[in-house]
Amino acid sequence: MANQPLPSDKHIQRRYLRQIQLPGFGEAGQQSLGEARVLIVGLGGLGCAVAQYLTAAGVGNITLLDGDDIALSNLQRQILFDEASIGANKADVAKQKLQQLNSQVQITAIDRHLDLPLAETLIASADLILDCTDNFTTRYLINDVAHFYKKNWVYASVLGFAGQVASFNTRLSCFRCLYPNVSEVPNCNQAGVLGVLPGIVGNLQALMAIQMLCCEQTCNQLVRFSGNDYSLQTIGLAKSRQCLICSGQQEYFQLHSHRCDESAQPRAITASQIKTFIEQHPNAKLADIRSPAEYQEHNAGGINIPLSDFESWFAGQVSQPLILLCQTGKRCQWLLGRLPASSTARSPVVYLEGGLDALTHPTHSLHLLKAL
Ligand SMILES: Nc1ncnc2c1ncn2[C@@H]1O[C@H](COP(=O)(O)OP(=O)(O)OP(=O)(O)O)[C@@H](O)[C@H]1O
Numbered sequence: 001m002a003n004q005p006l007p008s009d010k011h012i013q014r015r016y017l018r019q020i021q022l023p024g025f026g027e028a029g030q031q032s033l034g035e036a037r038v039l040i041v042g043l044g045g046l047g048c049a050v051a052q053y054l055t056a057a058g059v060g061n062i063t064l065l066d067g068d069d070i071a072l073s074n075l076q077r078q079i080l081f082d083e084a085s086i087g088a089n090k091a092d093v094a095k096q097k098l099q100q101l102n103s104q105v106q107i108t109a110i111d112r113h114l115d116l117p118l119a120e121t122l123i124a125s126a127d128l129i130l131d132c133t134d135n136f137t138t139r140y141l142i143n144d145v146a147h148f149y150k151k152n153w154v155y156a157s158v159l160g161f162a163g164q165v166a167s168f169n170t171r172l173s174c175f176r177c178l179y180p181n182v183s184e185v186p187n188c189n190q191a192g193v194l195g196v197l198p199g200i201v202g203n204l205q206a207l208m209a210i211q212m213l214c215c216e217q218t219c220n221q222l223v224r225f226s227g228n229d230y231s232l233q234t235i236g237l238a239k240s241r242q243c244l245i246c247s248g249q250q251e252y253f254q255l256h257s258h259r260c261d262e263s264a265q266p267r268a269i270t271a272s273q274i275k276t277f278i279e280q281h282p283n284a285k286l287a288d289i290r291s292p293a294e295y296q297e298h299n300a301g302g303i304n305i306p307l308s309d310f311e312s313w314f315a316g317q318v319s320q321p322l323i324l325l326c327q328t329g330k331r332c333q334w335l336l337g338r339l340p341a342s343s344t345a346r347s348p349v350v351y352l353e354g355g356l357d358a359l360t361h362p363t364h365s366l367h368l369l370k371a372l
């Protein structure tokens, strides 16, 4: 923070005494943390845990990135947030909370999701990147750009009762060496998660980050945690000859440039993002793609274009922003996968994640949908 007085050496000594006392860490370790620039991508369950420990430990400069708003169902695991923060941006609220914990850390909050142009700027200027997201598209993007700029990064993920963390020095091996080609796996939204799991795994991720910033030998390890039998398994990672990135067959911009527009206009929006979407696209229309019987029984307004009629209806429309709606979001997701990218390039077509079932909270944008 610009107008904070610089801490004296004595203050730093006192504040971080318990870690400076540690053999092998000492003042040199504290100085490495204080000079480090860390990028945290995603302020969900993992990101909340990671950000708190890195701030408390005195990492000098932290950038927080998340374009998502806080929802009620986030509070059981995203422990930087409380009931009063619902509807606010995650990165902004996290910054406010973390700054109370440690005012000497330079914290920047960015209310956006990572895409290629942003990755190029932010990864190039960071010493270490932490992936705290829930999707492989972002992990491959971080990996490929980090490899190009020779940056270290730490990946973590949680699924059900299992979690894993891996540290990468991308000169030695990378995420694509480990996972050459994964299409998305279920996230917390679909698979469910106990709140403590991202807490445990996020803390492992923060530990790896601190060790990587202070001594690089910890790189290229995968640690698996089982919440069923509490076991930890550590596996060394090696370079794969088939890896697209490590073998030099592809550069990051060849692999990701075509995805730019997609990530700038994500196809799923959550109930708490409806308001922002409508503000950005005042002429947006709501199309409910359920059957006429379902629509008559209960609806949130808009027009009813049943799934079977949708493609021919859509082909005859002038380009216009659309919010698609069904009961759970699954039919919309399937439908959007069928529409050619060129047909949704000029005006965004998004769907409501979780569908009508996600509009359970009384204030939840239902009146906004009715007005469309
Ligand atoms: N490309 C990205 N850039 C920045 N943040 C991202 C990106 N992709 C995902 N995220 C963020 O990563 C976080 C992942 O959090 P988490 O897995 O705890 O679930 P969630 O998305 O908050 O909630 P739920 O899955 O219950 O809907 C989210 O806050 C999400 O917005």
Ligand SMILES: [Zn+2]
Binding pocket: 173, 174, 175, 176, 177, 178, 239, 240, 243, 244, 245, 246, 247
């Ligand atoms: Zn590789």
